[in-house]
Amino acid sequence: MLVLILAGCTGPSQSAPKPERGDLERVALAFVPETIRIHPLTHLEWSADKGGSIIALIEMHDRWGDTTKGVGELQVQLYRPETGLDAGIEVQELKWAVSLSDLEANALWFDPVTRMYRITLGDVPDWVADIAREPPGSGGRVRLRVLLTTIGPNGRERVLRDDYLVQH
Numbered sequence: 001m002l003v004l005i006l007a008g009c010t011g012p013s014q015s016a017p018k019p020e021r022g023d024l025e026r027v028a029l030a031f032v033p034e035t036i037r038i039h040p041l042t043h044l045e046w047s048a049d050k051g052g053s054i055i056a057l058i059e060m061h062d063r064w065g066d067t068t069k070g071v072g073e074l075q076v077q078l079y080r081p082e083t084g085l086d087a088g089i090e091v092q093e094l095k096w097a098v099s100l101s102d103l104e105a106n107a108l109w110f111d112p113v114t115r116m117y118r119i120t121l122g123d124v125p126d127w128v129a130d131i132a133r134e135p136p137g138s139g140g141r142v143r144l145r146v147l148l149t150t151i152g153p154n155g156r157e158r159v160l161r162d163d164y165l166v167q168h
Contacts, residue, residue, distance in 0.1 A: 033068055036146060042055060070100055077095045078094040
């Protein structure tokens, strides 16, 4: 009986074919991000010394829905609501570029506990700083859009996108 149990605990067969380079590249691309999401924990912060900032938590998932890291160019866009006759329309006011192509910087942006990228967006416009200065629950809102230009599983460039309304 022991011989039968130990026989099932052997390593991989020596006769298994070695994967070709093209197969390895195809398998590596299988885990690239398929979706991107601005996580609901994204929020505004205020400090007397730094002023207002947006703490953006960005999550990526592969085709199986598992959290993954991504490589590429990330852009976070800030939209300002219009008032008066154009009420309800939002205008892009500011954007931040974050390069996730530098692997060392990429690792620094990624929080292994939350499995998300945590990016502090500073130098916000005065109207955002005013919202951040108010106590939470005061009703202020900020719209963010995130775009990730990356490589898809087929090896071609693709852009992933998400929008989120940060409520303070």
